[in-house]
Amino acid sequence: MKKPSSKIREEIAKLQDQLKAAETREAERIGRIALRAGLGEFEIDESELQAALEELAKRFRSGPTAQSSGQNGKGRGSTGAGQASANPAGEAPGSLGEA
Template sequence: MKKPSSKIREEIARLQDQLKAAETREAERIGRIALRAGIGEIEIDEAELQVAFEEVAQRFRAGEGATYGAASGKKNAGNGRTGAEPRATLTSGTDAGGASEV
């Protein structure tokens, strides 16, 4: 038996709420990580920052950076190449040192 359109609309509304909640959780997670990495302290145009994030996402989708997180574990997330590469990419001429590396 087919669902009535009202039931489908209710299901769509429920799924939209679930999507919004999932996006909020993801945004908060990424935001916390970005702040810990010092992104909040960098003066950078939003469009430029988005391009940099897209480059990082592409790197991980391609499998190039996937081993850093898995191999280093949470304890080493700020050490070595994992912390230095994105910071160097995102700073674009800005000093990458300072409090963000502490």
């Protein structure tokens, strides 16, 4: 049996709401991470920041083998994780010293 167009429109509206909610959650998550990384402190053009983030996305889209095989990527990841764990556990003097 075929659905009437009104039912399909209702489903589309529900899916659009779900998409909007998912995008909001993702944006908030990425925003929190960006702020913790210090991106909120820079005066940078939005298009320039977007281009940099697109480059970062390309790095992660290349797959797990590209991430784990490269020494540079692995070193950066472990350094970033170490800094992220050290700051919340410690008193965060590093961030105060840099400011």
